[in-house]
Amino acid sequence: MFMRRIFYIIDEAFRTVKRHKGLTSISIVIMSLSLLMLAVFLLATDNVLKLVGQAEQELKVSVYLKEGLGNPTIEELYRDILTQPEVSSVNFVSKDQALESFREQLGDDADALDALRNNPLPHSFQVTPGAEFKNEESLKALAARIQAMPGVEEVRYGREFVEKFAAVVRGVYFVDFVVGFIVILSAVFIIANAVRLTVISRRRTIEILKLVGATNPYIVAPFIIEGAFQGGVAAVLSLLLLRIVTEVTRRAIPDLTFFSVEKSLIYFLTCVLIGALGSFMALRRMLRMS
Amino acid sequence: MQDTPREDRTVIGVYHLTKSFGEKGANAAGESALEDVNFQIANGEFVFLVGPSGAGKSTLLRMIYMDEFPTSGQVVVGQFVSTRMKRKDIPFLRRRVGIVFQDYKLLDDRTVFDNIAIGMRITGATPYQIKRRVGSLLNEVGLYHKRVAMPQTLSGGEQQRVAIARALVNHPAILLADEPTGNLDPDSAEDILRLLFKINSGGTAVLMATHDQHFVQTFGQRIIHLRDGRVLEDRTTNLVGNMSDRLESVRLDRERQKRIDREIKRQKASVLAPTKSE
Numbered sequence: 001m002f003m004r005r006i007f008y009i010i011d012e013a014f015r016t017v018k019r020h021k022g023l024t025s026i027s028i029v030i031m032s033l034s035l036l037m038l039a040v041f042l043l044a045t046d047n048v049l050k051l052v053g054q055a056e057q058e059l060k061v062s063v064y065l066k067e068g069l070g071n072p073t074i075e076e077l078y079r080d081i082l083t084q085p086e087v088s089s090v091n092f093v094s095k096d097q098a099l100e101s102f103r104e105q106l107g108d109d110a111d112a113l114d115a116l117r118n119n120p121l122p123h124s125f126q127v128t129p130g131a132e133f134k135n136e137e138s139l140k141a142l143a144a145r146i147q148a149m150p151g152v153e154e155v156r157y158g159r160e161f162v163e164k165f166a167a168v169v170r171g172v173y174f175v176d177f178v179v180g181f182i183v184i185l186s187a188v189f190i191i192a193n194a195v196r197l198t199v200i201s202r203r204r205t206i207e208i209l210k211l212v213g214a215t216n217p218y219i220v221a222p223f224i225i226e227g228a229f230q231g232g233v234a235a236v237l238s239l240l241l242l243r244i245v246t247e248v249t250r251r252a253i254p255d256l257t258f259f260s261v262e263k264s265l266i267y268f269l270t271c272v273l274i275g276a277l278g279s280f281m282a283l284r285r286m287l288r289m290s
Numbered sequence: 291m292q293d294t295p296r297e298d299r300t301v302i303g304v305y306h307l308t309k310s311f312g313e314k315g316a317n318a319a320g321e322s323a324l325e326d327v328n329f330q331i332a333n334g335e336f337v338f339l340v341g342p343s344g345a346g347k348s349t350l351l352r353m354i355y356m357d358e359f360p361t362s363g364q365v366v367v368g369q370f371v372s373t374r375m376k377r378k379d380i381p382f383l384r385r386r387v388g389i390v391f392q393d394y395k396l397l398d399d400r401t402v403f404d405n406i407a408i409g410m411r412i413t414g415a416t417p418y419q420i421k422r423r424v425g426s427l428l429n430e431v432g433l434y435h436k437r438v439a440m441p442q443t444l445s446g447g448e449q450q451r452v453a454i455a456r457a458l459v460n461h462p463a464i465l466l467a468d469e470p471t472g473n474l475d476p477d478s479a480e481d482i483l484r485l486l487f488k489i490n491s492g493g494t495a496v497l498m499a500t501h502d503q504h505f506v507q508t509f510g511q512r513i514i515h516l517r518d519g520r521v522l523e524d525r526t527t528n529l530v531g532n533m534s535d536r537l538e539s540v541r542l543d544r545e546r547q548k549r550i551d552r553e554i555k556r557q558k559a560s561v562l563a564p565t566k567s568e
Contacts (some may be wrong), residue, residue, distance in 0.1 A: 213384030
């Protein structure tokens with residue numbers, strides 16, 4: 001009984017696709033193009049977020065220690081800093097390591113360091129805050145708390161950079177949100193209308209199914225499958241188009257990356273869902289009408 | 291199939307049915323109002339519903355298959371009562387009531403067989419059951435040889451027979467036919483009528499709406515005459531002889547009439563255009 005029902009639904013769904021090839025193709029093309037618009041936006045957002053993420057990685061708090069602290073004190077400080085709620089990891093950088101990396105940074109001019117009688121660089125901690133604390137206020141508060149700990153000489157967190165960074169990210173998010181709102185709204189609108197076209201073309205079928213005593217699930221299910229099918233095909237088409245667009249754009253922006261496999265899959269499933277939902281909405285309106 | 295003998299032999303009961311569509315008496319779709327309509331149809335009856343167009347025949351039929359609901363009064367079809375009807379019960383009512391229209395309402399994306407089968411497929415019948423039932427119906431309406439044809443390749447009469455087979459597929463207690471011969475030439479119309487009589491003789495009640503007085507005068511058993519939304523008369527004429535004999539006499543009558551018409555036309559043509567012959 002169950003299998004028969006499934007078979008009936010699939011058979012009915014693809015009967016229309018076969019019967020109305022032209023209409024189905026037009027509907028899929030319309031969906032693909034509006035989904036491409038959406039996909040371009042999503043990919044741009046994806047890349048911007050990746051950039052923001054990379055920049056966030058750079059956000060660290062440097063804690064410089066006073067001269068002449070004993071190992072136990074340093075260990076205690078380490079523990080105190082690590083137990084701060086904002087902190088995700090702490091790296092100890094000894095005087096010698098600091099000098100070594102300084103030497104590397106200087107490169108050819110490193111000879112100048114040989115003139116030093118002893119190492120002027122202090123021990124330090126490189127503190128990495130958790131992702132959700134990489135904002136101005138959290139870093140400021142964390143810096144203030146560490147500064148108050150005994151044995152701490154100075155705390156630096158690149159304040160100016162953080163402030164500017166936060167402003168830029170806010171701007172990017174705002175623009176992204178506004179554009180995203182418009183793009184998603186228009187894509188859903190276009191898709192819903194494309195799907196409605198297919199549903200309206202089968203008004204007669206619906207009328208007849210109702211006359212012979214089909215229950216609503218029997219009427220609705222084939223359309224949902226059909227909508228999902230159209231959404232899926234349109235998703236694949238729009239991803240292919242986007243891939244081409246990406247390859248072309250990469251000549252100008254080499255760092256541009258395409259969606260990961262997981263994100264492509266989520267995108268595909270979302271399109272399938274939009275197609276199915278669009279069908280369902282258009283149908284519901286019609287079932288209520290008659 | 292699930293025909294259990296009931297004490298109540300009434301298959302359709304219409305009680306004080308009134309339907310109004312605002313003030314104009316007819317709404318945008320051209321439906322006509324009805325006023326205080328009363329009648330019952332027993333199991334196995336054949337009833338003509340006659341009246342000029344706009345009298346409310348279609349509205350009345352739609353009320354019976356519950357596509358519309360009365361403004362007041364009640365329609366009872368088997369165990370279904372219009373005033374207690376829930377939306378989700380409607381499909382189950384439709385399976386007990388076969389419906390045939392003037393425009394056949396066939397699906398042009400599937401074969402004759404599939405058009406008839408659809409009514410069973412939605413009930414979850416097995417492919418075997420469907421094949422048997424549809425096969426026997428195709429035989430009954432004389433279209434077994436056309437089972438894989440597409441409906442749009444058939445003549446009007448054949449399409450209507452497919453529609454009738456579809457209406458019967460779930461063994462309904464009554465067949466509603468709304469002007470089933472309206473789009474057909476007299477010969478096909480007669481075939482359809484003959485088929486309806488045959489179906490009726492098998493025990494299915496038939497309620498046929500028509501504005502063709504000719505049929506009714508010739509075959510009328512029970513006639514419900516509707517005018518301006520009211521029942522003008524509801525009478526049963528007991529004509530002698532069986533339906534087929536009467537159909538035969540109608541056919542002979544019509545053929546004689548046709549011959550006469552042809553003769554008149556021919557004579558007219560020869561009078562009006564005497565030079566055309568050479």
